[in-house]
Amino acid sequence: MNQNPLSFIESADIKASPRRHTTPLERLESPPLNLDKLPDGIVAGNTLIDYSAAPEGVRGPLSLAMTFASRAASASLRDGDDEDDWFAGYKTNLMRLGFTVSQSAFTRSRFKKRGIAVHNAIIPFLTIALGGAAVGPVILALLQNLKEMDSNQPWITLFDQESRKFETREMLFGAVSSDVVESRMRHVAARLSFIDSQTNVLFFKVTDVAAEFESATTTVSANNSLLAAIEPRLRERLGESIFDFIKDVAI
Template identity: 55%
Template sequence: MESAELPNAGRAEAGGLPEGGTEAAATPQLDLDRLPAGVVAGNALIDFSAATAPTVRSGVSTALLFASRVADAARREGDDEDDWLAAYKTNLGKLGFLVPQTSISVSRFKKQGVSVHKAIIPFLTIAFGGATLGPVILAALNNLQEADKDKAWITLFDRETRKFKAREMHFAAVEAGVAETTIRHVVARLIIEQDEVNVLFFRITSTTAEFESATTTMSADNSLLAALEPRLRKRMEEEIGDFIAEAKV
């Protein structure tokens, strides 16, 4: 992991939202040792409501962020969203995560003129195996209609979905046991034909009704997560330090 290439931008994005799925007027600086129940790490919105141990929360969020950053750095001309996702999962496997085969389904929305964040809730609920897993994510999506779309965590999450022509939203519901942590990772992919500024506030039309989801149930040893986190954090802090030192101002 010390030799893994990271993007030159030197940014390690992370943002948090409270237990209820909405945010206060200002986003506080995240303490990686005391993460809230819902955070944005890279391009994933993570639900930690079923994983209360600080070492699990920081270990999972840092590993997912690191895997995302390395996949970003590995992108080459001509790569598409499938190439990026394959690199992302490969990176997690190299970090010690057990990443089994992904279940993929393609659906079409029955209702037209509905906002994306509302339309994907039923699909996401099924992918999580019911409403008992991922309640912070589901609450956040339900509350988006009343929330300010310029809030920091929404803006960050929306921006990170727009890597390719197909817009992808990554969601991860984390459940921690005594020795092992399980991550139900869901990718929601929308093929957007017209140029839109925001994905989550986009309204589905007859030409953009196809929805593809990929669900992977990953797992990681809790002791491994605790050992990984400080090394990954140090590696990304070094990249940020190099960026600050070399940036022209």
């Protein structure tokens, strides 16, 4: 993947998703985040990200890059493409932005219990996929406490709307850690079989129809200097729509 990241940022189609329109009232209720000081937990497009082990300086550019890769993947879909095509395009776009992306490890399971909400049902699977309870603590705590939250919060609405691309519902999670040179993300794509398209996926109760669960775990990494170099152009290309696709998920 030899393309210059800045050339890709200039040329990629990132047309806005027709599924996402932020209303003036929602903008008023959810003020724009400071991209230079993002909190420990955010949603960037369709990915719930845990930044508790990453410094503030890498959070903004990493969130912008993931949002850009996601929107470019959605814009490149053709008739007949499915969730596998989207996910392959998403990972390819991250590589075009200069990221190193590992091969994905796939796991297929079936829920043993029925009648519990998805956010509770996936916690054991997600804990293993992330690499243990010490990885992604913000994500795991948020899922455990989700029953106490308003399902209409902007980040929940965004996360749900962005998961509605195909007949399956695919939720993406990322736990980030950094050192002075590099930022690494344990990235998990959690896919459920077809469920009621009108029901928020996190609050949907597991039934026989939605009992099959598949996850893809991928390691994504980027040089911190590269992230700093591409951030200004990512901000320009994403423009005013940045805050439509990035929301605070503070617990």
